[in-house]
Amino acid sequence: MEKHGRKGDISWISGSVVAAHGINDVEMGEIVEVGEEGLIGEVIRIKDEEFIVEIYENTSGLKPGEPVIASGKRLVAELGPGLLNNILDGIGRPLEAILKQKGPFITRGVKISTLPRNKKWHFKPTAMVGGLVEGGDIIGTTKETNMIDHKITVPPETNGKIVALEEGDFTVDDPIGKLETVSGIVPLRMMQEWPVRLPRPFQARLASDEPLVTGQRVIDVFFPISKGGTAAIPGGFGTGKTVMLHQLARWSNTQVVVYIGCGERGNEMCEVATDFPKLKDPRTGYPLMERTFLLANTSNMPVAAREASIYYGITVAEYYRDQGYDVSIMADSTSRWAEALREVSGRLEEMPVESGYPAYLPDRVAEFYERAGRVRTLGKPQRDGSVTVIGAVSPPGGDFNEPVTIHTLRFTGVFWALDADLAYSRHFPAIQWLKSYSLYANRLLSAWAQSFSDYSGQLQSWWKDFHQLFPELRDKALAVLNESSEIESIAKIIGENALPDDQRLILLTADTLKEGFLRQFAFDKVDSFCEPEKQFLLLKMMTDFHDQASVLIKNRVPIIKISSLPELQKMKRIKQDEGGIAAIRQLMEQCHKELRRIGEEYRVSSGV
Amino acid sequence: MAEKLQELTGLTYRGLKEIKGSLIMIEGIEDVGYDEIVRIRAPDGVERMGRVLEVGHGRAVIQVFGREIGLQINSIVGFSGSVFKIPLSEDILGRIFNGVGEPIDGAPKIISKDKYDINGMPINPVARIYPEEFIQTGISAIDGPLSLVRGQKLPIFSESGMPHNRIVAQIAKQATVRGKKEEFALVFAAIGQRSDEARFFIEQFKSTGALERSVVVMNLADDPAVERLFTPRIALTMAEYLAFDLGIHVLTILSDMTNYCEALREMSAAREEVPSRKGYPGYLYSDLASIYERAGKVKGRKGSLTQMPILTMPGGDLHHPIPDLTGYITEGQIFLDRDLFARGIYPPINVLPSLSRLMRSGIGEDKTREDHRSVADQLYYFYSMGMKARDLSRIVGEMSLSETEGRYLKFADAFERRFINQDENENRPIEKTLDIAWELLAMFPEDNLVRIEKKYIEKYGRRMRVNAPI
Numbered sequence A: 001m002e003k004h005g006r007k008g009d010i011s012w013i014s015g016s017v018v019a020a021h022g023i024n025d026v027e028m029g030e031i032v033e034v035g036e037e038g039l040i041g042e043v044i045r046i047k048d049e050e051f052i053v054e055i056y057e058n059t060s061g062l063k064p065g066e067p068v069i070a071s072g073k074r075l076v077a078e079l080g081p082g083l084l085n086n087i088l089d090g091i092g093r094p095l096e097a098i099l100k101q102k103g104p105f106i107t108r109g110v111k112i113s114t115l116p117r118n119k120k121w122h123f124k125p126t127a128m129v130g131g132l133v134e135g136g137d138i139i140g141t142t143k144e145t146n147m148i149d150h151k152i153t154v155p156p157e158t159n160g161k162i163v164a165l166e167e168g169d170f171t172v173d174d175p176i177g178k179l180e181t182v183s184g185i186v187p188l189r190m191m192q193e194w195p196v197r198l199p200r201p202f203q204a205r206l207a208s209d210e211p212l213v214t215g216q217r218v219i220d221v222f223f224p225i226s227k228g229g230t231a232a233i234p235g236g237f238g239t240g241k242t243v244m245l246h247q248l249a250r251w252s253n254t255q256v257v258v259y260i261g262c263g264e265r266g267n268e269m270c271e272v273a274t275d276f277p278k279l280k281d282p283r284t285g286y287p288l289m290e291r292t293f294l295l296a297n298t299s300n301m302p303v304a305a306r307e308a309s310i311y312y313g314i315t316v317a318e319y320y321r322d323q324g325y326d327v328s329i330m331a332d333s334t335s336r337w338a339e340a341l342r343e344v345s346g347r348l349e350e351m352p353v354e355s356g357y358p359a360y361l362p363d364r365v366a367e368f369y370e371r372a373g374r375v376r377t378l379g380k381p382q383r384d385g386s387v388t389v390i391g392a393v394s395p396p397g398g399d400f401n402e403p404v405t406i407h408t409l410r411f412t413g414v415f416w417a418l419d420a421d422l423a424y425s426r427h428f429p430a431i432q433w434l435k436s437y438s439l440y441a442n443r444l445l446s447a448w449a450q451s452f453s454d455y456s457g458q459l460q461s462w463w464k465d466f467h468q469l470f471p472e473l474r475d476k477a478l479a480v481l482n483e484s485s486e487i488e489s490i491a492k493i494i495g496e497n498a499l500p501d502d503q504r505l506i507l508l509t510a511d512t513l514k515e516g517f518l519r520q521f522a523f524d525k526v527d528s529f530c531e532p533e534k535q536f537l538l539l540k541m542m543t544d545f546h547d548q549a550s551v552l553i554k555n556r557v558p559i560i561k562i563s564s565l566p567e568l569q570k571m572k573r574i575k576q577d578e579g580g581i582a583a584i585r586q587l588m589e590q591c592h593k594e595l596r597r598i599g600e601e602y603r604v605s606s607g608v
Numbered sequence B: 001m002a003e004k005l006q007e008l009t010g011l012t013y014r015g016l017k018e019i020k021g022s023l024i025m026i027e028g029i030e031d032v033g034y035d036e037i038v039r040i041r042a043p044d045g046v047e048r049m050g051r052v053l054e055v056g057h058g059r060a061v062i063q064v065f066g067r068e069i070g071l072q073i074n075s076i077v078g079f080s081g082s083v084f085k086i087p088l089s090e091d092i093l094g095r096i097f098n099g100v101g102e103p104i105d106g107a108p109k110i111i112s113k114d115k116y117d118i119n120g121m122p123i124n125p126v127a128r129i130y131p132e133e134f135i136q137t138g139i140s141a142i143d144g145p146l147s148l149v150r151g152q153k154l155p156i157f158s159e160s161g162m163p164h165n166r167i168v169a170q171i172a173k174q175a176t177v178r179g180k181k182e183e184f185a186l187v188f189a190a191i192g193q194r195s196d197e198a199r200f201f202i203e204q205f206k207s208t209g210a211l212e213r214s215v216v217v218m219n220l221a222d223d224p225a226v227e228r229l230f231t232p233r234i235a236l237t238m239a240e241y242l243a244f245d246l247g248i249h250v251l252t253i254l255s256d257m258t259n260y261c262e263a264l265r266e267m268s269a270a271r272e273e274v275p276s277r278k279g280y281p282g283y284l285y286s287d288l289a290s291i292y293e294r295a296g297k298v299k300g301r302k303g304s305l306t307q308m309p310i311l312t313m314p315g316g317d318l319h320h321p322i323p324d325l326t327g328y329i330t331e332g333q334i335f336l337d338r339d340l341f342a343r344g345i346y347p348p349i350n351v352l353p354s355l356s357r358l359m360r361s362g363i364g365e366d367k368t369r370e371d372h373r374s375v376a377d378q379l380y381y382f383y384s385m386g387m388k389a390r391d392l393s394r395i396v397g398e399m400s401l402s403e404t405e406g407r408y409l410k411f412a413d414a415f416e417r418r419f420i421n422q423d424e425n426e427n428r429p430i431e432k433t434l435d436i437a438w439e440l441l442a443m444f445p446e447d448n449l450v451r452i453e454k455k456y457i458e459k460y461g462r463r464m465r466v467n468a469p470i
C-alpha cells in the first residue's frame, strides 16, 4: 500500500466526523492526517465524490479547505520491545513522552512513535545465518524486562533465507540482519507492525483447560476462568468492576498483562501507573509493571480513539501470545467502547436497532472476544500461548437487560454478576454467587493441581491427597449458599426465630462463608491475594464445620450451642491473620475439638 | 447568500438562510472553523452568542445561545475566528459573572492577554497525582464513611426540596486540611438555579468572609437555557486557572447539573439527533466526563481542584440517566434520602448507596486514624443489617425479630440519630466522629466486630464501651 503524495481537502466538519474529497484511491480503514495540525483520523466510509474520516483528536477550529493527507497505512500497532512497562493513549502514543514534551495537559496533533527510537536493546540471535525461516519463527531474543524475554519473530506472511543476523545493541529500527525473500533482500528488525483491526494468525486453536489462578477466592473456587478463556464482569457504578480488574491485573498468573482503561477515570489509570511499579509479583518478586502494558483513553480523551484502543490492546496481547506467553487482557469498560461505536454510527446516520446501537454491535462484540484463546502459534520452535480476555461492562442503571451486557454474555464463558446490594453493605467482591456462572468450572477444578506449582513446589504433593475432594467441597458450599437464600426469603416473612434449627445452621454456615470466604478485601495486606492452598483450607474448614454441626443438630443439640461458639467469629477473620496457613490449620483443629466437646456433652457419638 | 460586511472585528455577514429553533443556517461565508464562537445581532438590537456546530464550504450551522425569539433572517453574524475563550487574571477572585463569563457585579471587566479555552484540555493521566489528602468537612456522615480528599470529584445526589445547598455551604465553611495553612478558594457555578438559591450561597460566603476568596458564575433559572452549556465550563476554566496556574486549592461547586443536562437534551433535540435513554443524547456520558474529569492534582503544579457537583435526581430515581452517568464518572456519590429527611435527620445522607472511591488513600495512620477504615466498614455492615431488620420488622413486627436482628435495628436507629445527625453549625473533628462510631459499636459484643482488627478494638473500642447508648 505504499502510495504517497495523496492529498485532498476537507469539505465538511461535524464534531469528530469530517468529510473530505480529492483522493480517489483512498481505502477503507486508511489513516489520514487532517488539517494544518495533521490530526490523526481513519477513513470509515467512502462515497463516489467524498470520503468520511473519523478523527481521533479534538477538531475545534478545523476549517473546510484544510488539507487531508493519506498515509497509505491502516491503523497499525508498533510491536517490539518497549511495550511493557509503558503507558500509551488509545492510538498508541506514549503518555510519558507526551508529558515531557507538552506538559500535563494533552494537546492535539502530537506525533510520537509508540516504541522509543533511541533506546538500544541487546539482541541475541537464536537462528542461524543461512537458515530458512518463515512467519512466526523466532530468530532471537532481547531482555525486555526482568520478567520477559522478548522473542523476536519473523513477521507473519514473510519467509526466506537469513543472509545476515548479528548479536549486538540495536534500536527497534536498526536492521539486525537480512532476509533473502522472493522479492529481494529485506532488512530484519526488532519491530514489526500489525493492523489492529485484524486478528494475528496462528496455527491452531487448543483446548484451554488450565485455570488462571487469580488469588481471588470467589473466582478461583466458584467461578474460575481458564487461560485463554473469556469473562464478562457487568455491574452498575460502584459495584467493584475496576477494583476487580486491578486485582486480576495484579495477581493473575499470566506472564503478560494488557490493561485498557477505556473511557474511564483518569485517577484510576494514574493509580495503576503509580502502584504497579511498586507492587511485587508474588511469583517472581519483580515489580508488576515489568509485565504490564497499559493503554489509557480516559473519559475526557477523544471518544473516537476509545473505539480504537480496544483493538490496539488485543493486538499487543496477541503479539506476546505469539511469542509463547500466557497473556491476559482487561478492558475497563467495554461499554464505553460500544458507546463510541454508537456515537460514530449516529454521526453517520446509520439505522439504530436497540438503544441507539447499530445492528453490527453483536458482530463487533463477538469479533473482539473471539480473539481470545489458547493457540499453537505460527513458527518454530513449536510453542503455545494464550490470550485471556476479561471485559467490564457498565450497564445503564445497573440493569443487565441491555444490548451490551446481553451480547457480551453470548460470547463469553464466565459471568461474574456484580450486585449493588452486596456493594452497599460493603461485601466485596460483590460477585453475586447465585447469578454468576463459569462454563469452564467442571473442567478447571480438576486441573487446579498443576497451576499450584507456580506458588509452592511442595504443594503439589500435598495437593495430590486432596484435589479429588475439591469439586465436592465447592458443590457443598454452593448448595449451602443456595439454600440459605431460600431460607432467608422465608425468614423475611416469619422471622428467623421461627425457623427450625437445621435451617438456622444453614444460615449460620452461609454467613461464615460469605464473611469468611467470599468477602475479600482488595486492600488488605494479607488477604488481597489468597494462595490456592489457603483457599482450599478455608473452604475445608467451613464445610467440615457445617457437616459436623449438622450431625449435632440432627441429634437435637440446640443451635444456640453452636451459634455461640467464638470459633464461628474466628473463622470469619482468619483469612486476614498474619499467621497464614498455620493459623488456619490450628483453628480447624480447635473447631473440631469444640464440636467434639459439644457432642460429648450431648452424648452424640457418630460422625463428630 | 449572506452579504459580507466590512467590520473591524473578524468576518461579519448579514443574512441567514434558515432559522430552526435555536439553530441557524448561513451560506456564502468563508474561512470559518468548527466550534468557532459567533455573535449574532438581530434587528431587535439584542446581541446573542452562538457556536459553529457544523461547517462546510461556504456554509455553516450555528447553535444560538440566548433567546431565539426575535431572530430574523436579516440578522448580522460576526465570526470571532476562535473557540470560546475567556480572559483570566488573579482579579477574578471575589467577583461575580454571568453564565457566559461576563462580570455582573458592576466592577470592571477582567483584562488579560491570557485567554483560556473554556473547554480546557484533558489532563494526561500520567501527569496526575493520585489524590490522598484528607479534607475534614466536620460532618460525620462524610468524614467517617465517605471521606473526601483533595482533587476528588464527589457529587451530591439530591432531590428538590432537600437541604443539599445547606450541606454544601456547611462543607464550604468548615472544610480544612489539617495541619496545613494553604491558600484556598471557592468557585461556585449556579446552573439554572433559582435566584434565591444563588443568593443563599452568596450570603453564606459573605457571612463567613469567604466571598473575597470566591468566584461566582451565575446562570439563573430565567437565563437562557442554552447558556448553561457554558456555565460549568467557564467556572472550571477559572478553577483550573486558580489551581494550576496560581497554585491555590480550589473547591468547585456546580449546582445543579440536572439543569445542565436538560439544556444539553434540548440542544440535542433541536439538532434532531438520535436520542438515547429518556431523550438524552448518546454522548451524555462523554459530555459529562469532559466536565467532571476537570478535577484533580497535577504534577509540577501546586494547587488542586476538588469538585462537588450537585444534582437533583428526577423523581428521586438513582437510575435516571443523569445520576447514573454521573456516578459512572465521578469518584463516588453522596446520596440524600427522602426518608431520613422526613424523619428530621440532618444531613439526610444515606451512606449505603453513597461511596467515596478515593477515601482509602486519604485515611488511616498519619492521615486520620489507623482504625478509620475498619470502623467505617463495620458501620456499613451493621447499618445495612439494621436496614434489613427494619424492613423485616415492618412485616413481622419488632417482637418477632431475633435477638441479633433486634440489635441491628437498634443500631440503625442510634446510628442515624447520633452519628449521621448533627447540627448545621457543628464542626466535628475526625476523632470525635470515630469516637461516636465506637460508642455505637459498643452495642455489640466484641466478637461481632469481625471487620475490625483485634488491636483496634482493644485500643479504641474498650474505652468507649461505657458510653454505649443502651
Ligand SMILES: Nc1ncnc2c1ncn2[C@@H]1O[C@H](COP(=O)(O)OP(=O)(O)O)[C@@H](O)[C@H]1O
Binding pocket: A235, A236, A237, A238, A239, A240, A241, A242, A243, A244, A428, A429, A430, A520, A521, A522, A523, B355, B356, B357, B358, B360
Ligand atoms: N474487592 C474489594 N475490596 C475492597 N473494596 C472494594 C472492592 N471492590 C470494590 N471496592 C470498593 O468499591 C468502590 C468501587 O469499586 P470500583 O471497582 O471502582 O467500582 P466500579 O468500577 O464498578 O464503579 C471502590 O472504591 C472500593 O472502595
Ligand SMILES: [Mg+2]
Binding pocket: A241, A242, A243, A264, A332
Ligand atoms: Mg470502574
